[in-house]
Amino acid sequence: MGIPRLLVVDDDPDMRSMLTQFFQQNGCIALPASSESEIRSHLTAGRIDLILLDVMLGDENGVEICARLRREQDVPIILVSALSADHQRMAGYEVGADDYIAKPFNPQLLLARVRAVMQRARRTPSLAYRRRTRTFQFDGWTYDGKRDEVHSPEGYLVSLSQRETALLKVLLANPHIPLTRDEIAVALDVTGETDKPEAQGRAIDMLVGRLRSKIEANPKDPQMLRTERGIGYLFTADVSVDDNA
């Protein structure tokens, strides 16, 4: 089988990079994330085998996020918390988490739990192992996640590059939400090395421009992929999702 791909969700940067590094040293691909929208971007953008989710995120609640995610898809989730109180633990399970670990934890134990959960998930003939494919509709356009194809309102097949497709997926996962360049960059970085010290030039601008030139009727006056001056970009189309395939 391939390399396990984990998503480490914690709002404390130290804890986050500590964990991602630890997992990377143990042969996993560990991607950092710190908010629900980032989680969703990752889930849409690429395969994620397991989510390690801190219960106490700054302004969001890990348990609620877990419940919401679980209502929608069956990606394995391990909740992490500083509170080992029993009722918390129960809340975690009731909410659909696969396991629950209290801080501070033994790294080896954590690794063992991660493996156990992933193995359990693998045995289940669920989609956790298959690539997640959905079909999106937006403003007449179609993105077919199964074939990774984009069709214009007139039905023409528009070929996007890998990166352009990835960007589109990020946008589709976050419609009507302004995204900063950093947020986009992080979401795109499926290769996601350690939390980077912020140093990417205008790559996102170029990417946006290239995508616009392919999916905007008039790229000079973008309707769907708007720019929020001083902020970032905003996808303004209404998106409908098709989970059938």
Added chain:
Amino acid sequence: MGIPRLLVVDDDPDMRSMLTQFFQQNGCIALPASSESEIRSHLTAGRIDLILLDVMLGDENGVEICARLRREQDVPIILVSALSADHQRMAGYEVGADDYIAKPFNPQLLLARVRAVMQRARRTPSLAYRRRTRTFQFDGWTYDGKRDEVHSPEGYLVSLSQRETALLKVLLANPHIPLTRDEIAVALDVTGETDKPEAQGRAIDMLVGRLRSKIEANPKDPQMLRTERGIGYLFTADVSVDDNA
């Protein structure tokens, strides 16, 4: 029957080559491996009479691997471990291992155990001893493991070279999983002499290209054997296995 074919699984290169050499001097064919995916590739690619499996692999757990393999097929497995603790021993048995040996071990004793397990396996009228031949179906295509033939969806017989067939088998054993060139190279080396010091150029690229030209409808736009830029290759067809023959 012929010469016994063993698979030596250990993540320590020294131990691995020591063991393979030892067995080779004692009239066996010993193939080195260091990960579950390698094991699976070998099992799919050719006959394996017995697996010598280290419990402590770097990022994988030998016991878990053993359990997983045993759930699927009945290859004899001997677990090897530095921990001779009893509970570990029990865990090994419960998991379906045929024997359990603690490091450091007497080579002669090891050999005796190996022989004993293999003989026991031979008496059992199981399939472990026959060459494992399966038939795979993928996207209309058929690979007949018995005759080593590939048939197109239209029913034409397509002749693949040895290496191309080997690659196809590796892919069939790992569908929907991105494989690096190194992983593929290792899996292909069923001849697997000593662990090589990694120095293969673009042989895999060529091999992939050649296989594509034979089994992809449009080799320029591969559907099944996709390339994962910066990673390696990915076989995206749904594979179904036929164990009858």
Added chain:
DNA sequence: CGCTTTTGTTACCGCGTGTTACGTTGGCCT
């Protein structure tokens, strides 16, 4: 031994992607 077939190597090219540089836009200040 030559000839064929398979397999690996080298070299070249195209494409996707990031960077740089420069022009343009639009907000803000006086």
Added chain:
DNA sequence: AGGCCAACGTAACACGCGGTAACAAAAGCG
């Protein structure tokens, strides 16, 4: 209003990865 300047768009270039043609080496085969 006009001017200033940061932010943005994008053309042009640079670079690396992967496809593949052509060649070389190795393995079968008579």
